[in-house]
Amino acid sequence: MHAALRQTEHELLKHRQVWRTSLASWFLTPLLFLGSLGLGIGQAIDRSGAAGTAALGGVRYLAFLAPGLLAATAMQVGAGESLWSVQGGFKWHRFFHASAATPLRPTDVFLGWMTWITIRLVLSATAFVAVAALLGAVRSPLALLAVPAAALTGLAFAAPLTAFTATCQQESTFPLIMRFGVMPLFLFSGAFFPLSQLPATLQAVAQATPLWHGVDLCRALMLGTVDLGSALIHVAVLALFIVGGLAWGTSTFTRRLAP
Amino acid sequence: MDGAAPLVHARGLTKRFGKATAVDGIDVDVAPGEAFGFLGPNGAGKSSTMRMIGCTSPPTSGTLRILGLDPAADGPRIRARLGVVPQQDTLDTELTVFENLLVYGRYFDLPRGVIRPRAAELLAFFQLAERAGERVEPLSGGMKRRLTIARALINEPQLLLLDEPTTGLDPQARHALWERLYRLKQQGTTLVLTTHYMDEAEQLCDRLVVMDGGRIAAEGSPGELIRRHVSREVLELRFADGVQDHLDLGVLAGIGDRVEALPDRLLLYADDGDAAAAAVHDRGVRPASLLARRSTLEDVFLSLTGRTLVD
Amino acid sequence: MIASLVASSALGGRRAARLFERNLLVTRHIWLVVAAGFFEPLFYLLSLGIGIGDLVGQVEVDGRLVDYRAFVAPAMLAASAMNGAVFDTTFNFYYKLRFARTYDAVVSTPLGVDDVALGETLWALARGGVYAAAFLLVMVVMGLIGSAWAVLALPAALLIGFAFAGAGLACTSFLRSWQDLDVLQLAILPMFLFSGTFAPLAAYPAGLRWVVQATPLYHGVELLRSLCTGAVGVSLAGHVLYLTTMGVVGLAVAGRRIGRVLLA
Ligand SMILES: Nc1ncnc2c1ncn2[C@@H]1O[C@H](COP(=O)(O)OP(=O)(O)OP(=O)(O)O)[C@@H](O)[C@H]1O
């Protein structure tokens, strides 16, 4: 693990120059989304009366939206750091190869990258929760736990996707993953509206995705409506994706870096 | 139609990048059917000049006429009759090998029916036929270079500009290219090229200029340049490690025309190498090895610029 | 500059078309990715229309109540016209200009810098036009078109594409690194979210409303929403003028700046 941290440190150093842009986007993105949708659409929904609010479980739209968006954004960050950036490490900047030429093993390189993504996820989720709290979208001190919950959600995508990228010589599948995987998940996994709005079959599909588990977990934590049983199930599902991804990545990185 | 008017005509041609002067008021004329070469150390201004001739870099000042036309006013018309091989390959990495030729030919408004057979012939000649349907990215460096050269020939240009065409090519590919260029020249194509290889310059160029620091240091045919700037023969003296550093060059005074000290050897220019070798021996200097040979363009280059050709 | 650009677009239209041809050939290798571009606005429409539409019910447009779905659909069309044009002329164009250096070879042929700018604009427009046409078809099928004026929606979407393509090319010619693109992205997002796209302007505080009304996407959204819902008035001329000016100025700046990058 110590060796893996070398790789992480390398990434941290490299990103020192772009911290400011990242930092700005971590605070601005939730502010903009919550401001536009939460306040804009929220006003329309909240004004439409009891029917709308009841579907949301009796809370204002802003409070409903914030945790969903937290998890969905974590997924986007996780996926975003797992495709082109990882391929760049193999192919263009080749820093993975550079690291692999030192005593670091391919597994260390992979775990180091995952640690780096985890740091990014935790930081951006923290910024998100802070913004949500400022806008009055946080109902419970348990919201602090929504930060690790969001990080788990992001990792549930980052681990398998990073592992997958290591098997790709070409990038042609990446935009398709974003368009037909990440994007529909973002929009249909209960982040923006309750799943009950969807037809029954689509509901079942949505509930099978890791993002829905992340969304539901974050929502329960931020609204303070946690039910231990379902929370544990959510965590277990996310952990399954992460552990599976880590195991897969260990072998795909080894094959790519030390064939 | 242009008669014997020069295809490239430059007077006081200057290119500045900010404060730095890359090309410093050079005069050049290239006649139709000629093969003209630019030699010079790194940074001499060869590529800058080539890009101005290729009408992709506006001169800072001076007169430039290509094919009798003014690049500032008639860029597209001029470029339609040029073939350009830039120093760095600029292949379209989003296309296949064949598509690179097809699209480039289309830029010249050639019909597909004309491009196809030409592309097939060029790909066969440059031994890329089996890669025709593959993406450009994974090709080897030399293959990319060959494709860049093939691409420059797709419009059967009247004036062919080659900036270090053979850098990165294996000896076989180099000789094949020389042959092709020789044939093109016989068919009337005018060649302007830069190179760091003396054998290439001697093989291909009717006339060449040596550039240094943006200026022209010498001009003529390869033979003329050797006659004018260096003695007939050169004596190379190599010493055991460290000995050369302590050698007083004064001891060699009067032998031959001139002594040039390189980091790893001394060059003694003389009309008779063997006689010079004897004289060196007489003065008590004992090099580890002694070699007398005929002067080459390389020596011209060295004496004009103080630098070896291949850095 | 503008005059020379117009002249060159008449003369050089054919040369610019060659670059268009090149892009078409590239598309053949990545057709699935290109086709996928159509789904982004569709997904947004379905998510917001189905998921949120029921919760919201109806909203007010120019004093009339319309279904939230019919309210949000033209905005998605406008936003996708913007996003498509911006993506093509920033990310894609930056990649070709600075990274792959695709145009270095192009300008050594009879094609010039103006042809590059024009060709890429035409390309962005054509691609956006195909997406817009497909999206309008979906709107017709879903019964979200409330007026015959909607026949003008396609040219209006093209105009939005033109405005953002011009601006995008101009911006890209100033960019120095990939990081600058992130900053650009950060400027696009608020426009996407606040230009009356998801909620009526009235939902925002007065100060913010002024800012929104100054942004180009707002004018695009208003234009398309008027045409699709039939709330047509003289203000349309203002929107058209705004977007046209933006495209022309952007293209003129781009033509000059790109020359500096390519013809050093
Ligand atoms: N686009 C540019 N911007 C700024 N300076 C430039 C540019 N292109 C060339 N130069 C400078 O102009 C000078 C001449 O460069 P040029 O490429 O013409 O040399 P060259 O003779 O082709 O050298 P080489 O043998 O290395 O190819 C160099 O000092 C170089 O740094």
Ligand SMILES: [Mg+2]
């Ligand atoms: Mg050069």
